[in-house]
Amino acid sequence: MAKPIVAIVGRPNVGKSTLFNKIAGRRISIVEDKPGVTRDRIYTEVEWLDKTFTLIDTGGIEIDAEDIILKQMKVQAEMAIDTADVIMFIVDGQQGITSTDREVADMLRRTKKNVLLVCNKIDAQKYKDNVYEFYNLGLGEPIAISSGQALGLGDLLDEVIKSFPDEQDEEYDEFTIKVAVVGKPNVGKSSLVNKILGEERVIVSDIPGTTRDAIDTPFSVEDDKYVFIDTAGMRKRGKVFENIERYSVVRSLTAIERADACLILIDAQEGVTEQDTKIAGYVHDQGKASIIVVNKWDLIEKDDKTMEKFKKDIRSNLPFMMYSPILFISALTGQRVHKTLELIKYVSNQSAMRISTGMINDIINEAVLMNQPAISGGRRLKLLYTTQVSVKPPTFAIFVNDPSLMHFSYERYLENQIRKSFGFEGTPIRFVLRQREREKR
Numbered sequence: 001m002a003k004p005i006v007a008i009v010g011r012p013n014v015g016k017s018t019l020f021n022k023i024a025g026r027r028i029s030i031v032e033d034k035p036g037v038t039r040d041r042i043y044t045e046v047e048w049l050d051k052t053f054t055l056i057d058t059g060g061i062e063i064d065a066e067d068i069i070l071k072q073m074k075v076q077a078e079m080a081i082d083t084a085d086v087i088m089f090i091v092d093g094q095q096g097i098t099s100t101d102r103e104v105a106d107m108l109r110r111t112k113k114n115v116l117l118v119c120n121k122i123d124a125q126k127y128k129d130n131v132y133e134f135y136n137l138g139l140g141e142p143i144a145i146s147s148g149q150a151l152g153l154g155d156l157l158d159e160v161i162k163s164f165p166d167e168q169d170e171e172y173d174e175f176t177i178k179v180a181v182v183g184k185p186n187v188g189k190s191s192l193v194n195k196i197l198g199e200e201r202v203i204v205s206d207i208p209g210t211t212r213d214a215i216d217t218p219f220s221v222e223d224d225k226y227v228f229i230d231t232a233g234m235r236k237r238g239k240v241f242e243n244i245e246r247y248s249v250v251r252s253l254t255a256i257e258r259a260d261a262c263l264i265l266i267d268a269q270e271g272v273t274e275q276d277t278k279i280a281g282y283v284h285d286q287g288k289a290s291i292i293v294v295n296k297w298d299l300i301e302k303d304d305k306t307m308e309k310f311k312k313d314i315r316s317n318l319p320f321m322m323y324s325p326i327l328f329i330s331a332l333t334g335q336r337v338h339k340t341l342e343l344i345k346y347v348s349n350q351s352a353m354r355i356s357t358g359m360i361n362d363i364i365n366e367a368v369l370m371n372q373p374a375i376s377g378g379r380r381l382k383l384l385y386t387t388q389v390s391v392k393p394p395t396f397a398i399f400v401n402d403p404s405l406m407h408f409s410y411e412r413y414l415e416n417q418i419r420k421s422f423g424f425e426g427t428p429i430r431f432v433l434r435q436r437e438r439e440k441r
Helices: 016-024 068-083 099-111 125-137 153-162 189-200 249-258 274-285 306-317 339-351 357-370 408-422
Strands: 005-009 042-048 051-057 086-092 114-120 176-182 215-221 224-230 261-267 289-295 326-328 383-390 395-400 430-435
Touching: 005 016, 005 068, 016 042, 016 051, 016 086, 016 153, 042 153, 051 153, 068 099, 086 099, 086 153, 099 114, 099 125, 114 125, 114 153, 176 189, 176 249, 176 339, 189 215, 189 224, 189 261, 189 289, 189 339, 224 339, 249 274, 261 274, 261 339, 274 289, 289 306, 289 339, 306 326, 326 339, 357 383, 357 408, 408 430
Parallel strands: 005 051, 005 086, 086 114, 176 224, 176 261, 261 289, 289 326, 395 430
Antiparallel strands: 042 051, 215 224, 383 395
């Protein structure tokens, strides 16, 4: 199941980004004492008391702002709220309640989501009584913290994980391939899903997904069962939001986490954009099988070198996804769309493939014979034993004399040798380095 999503919201300059960075454990958001600095929603994975969740930082909400950036930030925050399971509403405990705080509180009450009222900047005794004023917002008991001084964060995180929705069992069996179609708005996600379903004419039903606003579409082709997780929930609200694709990443988080395989759609007319890179990076980081699908190929003027040139451009912009197959389609005309399900099944099977311990050790030993690890600090890395510990993505534990001696270039070399022998096309490969116990002693 997908990890819970927690959104940090509030008006500008109440300390949202500072809190985000303290919880994340590293400086990710830009922190500056100026309203409107955090213009992009930032997200990171957080673990607290064995619970893992996705934390989203947002730009401040200015209800009646006329500034175009502040308007976009408001929409951005609303989308994060719409996606979240738990909302941390941050207020300034030194300044007291403002009219914007009241309007944001009204908006949050209407969401029916789990909302935690967090009273920030309570870093001195003289401010502690200020907390009582915030009961007037009607959001329950305020939680007093100081994000700058890291005071009260443990108690806050305890309340966050208490607010998570009850875990639900996966509604599909292990033989159903869950597919997320992700990409910028207007790249053709819905058109592609509709074309696949229309061609196969095997749609079973449209049912609301158990997680947030996703719509799941289960269907089958012969003996193969699939479910498309629809991420096309974006809403445009006037000309000011024409650049809305900047805000689509978090919309895709849940779908990607639930999926077995992801179709990363790219607009052939635009090429690989920064937003495409962000979405593809999240698919890769989550260890999902993937296919890069270039849509609207029918609108491109072509010669015999156009496709190869486009492939090189994709590989150059997405160098971390060299393993993903590339498919050129037109969801409008149906060009090559029939190949999509075939590729989905293929990369999903590759992601679930297991290699015997004997075979993987043979390949690793042969790779070491062909190319010895470099000597570092007078010591050489020794690869003692390798075994596959999990699938989706294929993950291998390598027992070594000292994990610090493994250079990333040698790890990449080992990955290439494994792919050369076993394929694993369309899926990332993970390595877990472990030190042998007697080497530790």
